[in-house]
Amino acid sequence: MSTATAPVPPRSSVGAPFLSVEDLKVHFPTDDGLVKSVDGLTFSLQPGEILGIVGESGSGKSVTAQAILGLHKGSQAQVSGSIWLNGRDLVAASEDDMRQVRGSEIAMIFQDPLSALHPFYTIGQQIAEAYRVHNKVSAKDARARTVEMLQKVGIPNAAGRYDDYPHQFSGGMRQRAMIAMALICKPRLLIADEPTTALDVTVQAQILELIKELRDELDSAVILITHDLGVVAETCDQVVVMYGGQAVEKGPVDELFALPEMPYTWGLLGSMPRMDRVRETRLTPIPGSPPSLINVPKGCVFNPRCRFSDRVPGRKCFEVHPDLLPSSSPRHEVRCHIPHEERVEILDTEIRPTL
Amino acid sequence: MTSTAPAPAASDSTSTAPLLEVTDVTKYFPGKTSGLLGRRGNPVKAVDGVSFTVHEGETLGLVGESGCGKSTTGRAVSKLIEPTSGTIKFGGRDISGLSQHQMRPLRREMQMIFQDPYSSLNPRHTIGTIVGTPYHIQGVRPEGGVKRAVQGVMERVGLNPEHYNRYPHEFSGGQRQRIGIARALALRPKLIVCDEPVSALDVSVQAQVVNLLEDLQNEFGLAYVFIAHDLSVVRHISDRVAVMYLGKIMEITDRDSLYEYPMHPYTHALLSAVPIPDPKIEARREKILLTGDLPSPSNPPSGCVFHSRCPKFKNELSDSEREHCRTVEPVLEEKRPGQSVYCHFPQARPDLIAGDPVTESPIRSTRPKAA
Numbered sequence: 001m002s003t004a005t006a007p008v009p010p011r012s013s014v015g016a017p018f019l020s021v022e023d024l025k026v027h028f029p030t031d032d033g034l035v036k037s038v039d040g041l042t043f044s045l046q047p048g049e050i051l052g053i054v055g056e057s058g059s060g061k062s063v064t065a066q067a068i069l070g071l072h073k074g075s076q077a078q079v080s081g082s083i084w085l086n087g088r089d090l091v092a093a094s095e096d097d098m099r100q101v102r103g104s105e106i107a108m109i110f111q112d113p114l115s116a117l118h119p120f121y122t123i124g125q126q127i128a129e130a131y132r133v134h135n136k137v138s139a140k141d142a143r144a145r146t147v148e149m150l151q152k153v154g155i156p157n158a159a160g161r162y163d164d165y166p167h168q169f170s171g172g173m174r175q176r177a178m179i180a181m182a183l184i185c186k187p188r189l190l191i192a193d194e195p196t197t198a199l200d201v202t203v204q205a206q207i208l209e210l211i212k213e214l215r216d217e218l219d220s221a222v223i224l225i226t227h228d229l230g231v232v233a234e235t236c237d238q239v240v241v242m243y244g245g246q247a248v249e250k251g252p253v254d255e256l257f258a259l260p261e262m263p264y265t266w267g268l269l270g271s272m273p274r275m276d277r278v279r280e281t282r283l284t285p286i287p288g289s290p291p292s293l294i295n296v297p298k299g300c301v302f303n304p305r306c307r308f309s310d311r312v313p314g315r316k317c318f319e320v321h322p323d324l325l326p327s328s329s330p331r332h333e334v335r336c337h338i339p340h341e342e343r344v345e346i347l348d349t350e351i352r353p354t355l
Numbered sequence: 356m357t358s359t360a361p362a363p364a365a366s367d368s369t370s371t372a373p374l375l376e377v378t379d380v381t382k383y384f385p386g387k388t389s390g391l392l393g394r395r396g397n398p399v400k401a402v403d404g405v406s407f408t409v410h411e412g413e414t415l416g417l418v419g420e421s422g423c424g425k426s427t428t429g430r431a432v433s434k435l436i437e438p439t440s441g442t443i444k445f446g447g448r449d450i451s452g453l454s455q456h457q458m459r460p461l462r463r464e465m466q467m468i469f470q471d472p473y474s475s476l477n478p479r480h481t482i483g484t485i486v487g488t489p490y491h492i493q494g495v496r497p498e499g500g501v502k503r504a505v506q507g508v509m510e511r512v513g514l515n516p517e518h519y520n521r522y523p524h525e526f527s528g529g530q531r532q533r534i535g536i537a538r539a540l541a542l543r544p545k546l547i548v549c550d551e552p553v554s555a556l557d558v559s560v561q562a563q564v565v566n567l568l569e570d571l572q573n574e575f576g577l578a579y580v581f582i583a584h585d586l587s588v589v590r591h592i593s594d595r596v597a598v599m600y601l602g603k604i605m606e607i608t609d610r611d612s613l614y615e616y617p618m619h620p621y622t623h624a625l626l627s628a629v630p631i632p633d634p635k636i637e638a639r640r641e642k643i644l645l646t647g648d649l650p651s652p653s654n655p656p657s658g659c660v661f662h663s664r665c666p667k668f669k670n671e672l673s674d675s676e677r678e679h680c681r682t683v684e685p686v687l688e689e690k691r692p693g694q695s696v697y698c699h700f701p702q703a704r705p706d707l708i709a710g711d712p713v714t715e716s717p718i719r720s721t722r723p724k725a726a
Binding site: 172231232272274275283285 | 584588627628630632634642645709
């Protein structure tokens with residue numbers, strides 16, 4: 001069902017994109033059937049850009065990140081498509097090659113720093129280890145570099161905290177330590193999987209600011225996985241909205257927020273209470289719940305929850321799987337059968353007044 | 356909805372007594388033992404002198420960062436844990452001295468909904484048992500039998516009554532939260548303390564549960580103490596909001612005043628940190644970043660507990676004013692009608708949410724540089 005016509009990664013001034021994911025599929029065979037966690041995902045990213053991947057739980061955001069890191073190698077998962085990083089295909093790379101890539105070229109920040117950090121080793125040891133695996137340096141140099149990195153991510157008294165264990169750090173500081181560990185080898189690509197979900201808003205603001213600063217400094221590309229469109233608006237340059245393992249809308253952040261076109265994106269925007277608008281008496285939730293990834297709905301994945309499927313003649317929404325097609329601009333792509341003009345009209349007349 | 360704005364001033368003067376009246380409640384947890392003699396360290400002052408009232412049918416939002424004591428407050432006022440001091444009046448009756456046994460009949464009127472729908476439901480019990488337990492414990496015999504009553508409640512919260520015999524693992528997170536709500540609602544309480552009821556849910560499901568809570572409030576005249584860290588949700592659901600920091604209330608007022616004229620520097624920081632899903636607004640908003648971590652509640656800073664992280668203290672105050680913050684603890688007092696603030700130098704900041712261009716006058720930037 002994937003499309004050979006999937007648009008080639010957008011043109012850019014730099015030439016070939018730094019990271020290019022093409023028609024990525026990650027399927028898990030289970031006793032109940034094949035779980036299509038990611039089903040034909042295409043996007044690309046330039047150095048210095050932050051890409052946000054938004055979606056609800058089970059939409060395939062985290063599985064995408066794991067596939068880029070090659071964490072499915074050696075498991076039952078069936079990974080197909082290609083992930084080009086700097087001219088190399090990571091899907092085809094061996095486990096040994098991936099070990100070299102992880103940490104030095106791609107690094108990841110996980111959601112829950114307490115379970116991602118080892119409780120028996122000190123923060124310093126764990127960060128220094130990441131450095132020594134990829135660089136032939138003495139323990140002393142590694143320590144100095146670790147302390148420098150801890151300082152950079154804003155941990156006060158970094159030299160003194162080197163020998164602390166993870167439980168002695170607060171939540172925000174642990175996340176900072178994770179970021180220090182991820183960035184110590186100056187990776188070209190940083191994947192942050194819900195890096196601020198477990199944190200308070202004030203700490204979230206600090207961490208997002210830190211990720212932006214480090215991006216500016218290292219010119220790394222960043223993939224930020226989140227369920228919060230506010231975080232995307234604040235931080236990202238590009239955004240991919242995922243639903244049921246597929247990208248349903250993607251494009252530059254400014255365009256997508258100025259003119260969201262996919263009914264699911266409308267649903268996400270409508271279900272968040274917003275502080276900057278007059279308070280609504282009621283929120284408009286998306287009815288129903290996310291789809292099963294084993295029995296993905298026929299036609300458009302979103303059709304069981306979509307309020308607008310009657311706007312399309314016949315039963316097209318329930319029978320034909322829509323392609324991700326360019327909309328208002330070539331870089332803004334939408335997966336929906338409703339014609340572009342009609343979507344804009346629905347947005348203006350029915351959606352905007354309720355947002 | 357804005358017609359309810361002057362409510363707090365008015366509701367205080369109305370003849371009806373508040374449903375819940377909390378006065379100067381503290382909860383200290385004993386400090387760690389250390390040394391050979393087993394001396395106890397300073398107690399952890401999780402809640403330190405909190406007072407508020409909740410009227411019938413009203414929602415009080417309780418916000419703050421993790422560790423600020425909002426959950427402990429919720430548990431202390433519902434007597435799930437014994438407060439160290441202070442008085443709690445429920446329906447005009449002082450319940451602070453009551454034993455767990457004496458509390459039991461009151462539980463009918465005061466219930467709780469918990470954050471994590473996975474750990475708050477017994478995995479070995481069916482939904483029917485979970486929602487039916489309150490009837491058995493309280494010895495309530497509803498008309499038509501417990502099963503019918505349970506199914507009625509299940510239907511009311513949007514669960515299929517036919518799922519009476521299913522187990523919690525057969526439900527999604529949002530549905531489980533509905534089960535928790537059904538259990539709290541079973542005996543038609545007057546007050547429900549909701550401890551982060553929607554934090555674990557996806558946005559689209561979160562909206563369903565928030566709407567449900569509001570519908571139930573309108574239908575049964577429930578009062579909520581709504582504990583959450585998400586300021587957008589709190590604004591949506593609350594009539595009044597209390598902002599907590601280090602076991603104390605920093606600011607308490609009606610919803611519209613808090614979001615339109617926040618006065619405490621901590622409220623400013625919280626509001627400015629909430630991301631708004633609009634890149635244009637985000638680009639022009641001022642972010643007030645707090646530096647450092649939450650101080651230990653067993654050894655809070657002298658004077659104003661917030662001064663160690665206060666951006667205003669750091670960037671705007673003169674030396675003598677700072678000395679005042681360091682040595683004299685402010686009291687929570689009314690600075691605008693109906694708006695009580697714990698701060699020596701409060702200032703209303705209407706520009707924080709939408710980054711109103713009107714105030715792009717020379718307000719000193721409070722953005723600190725990461726060390």
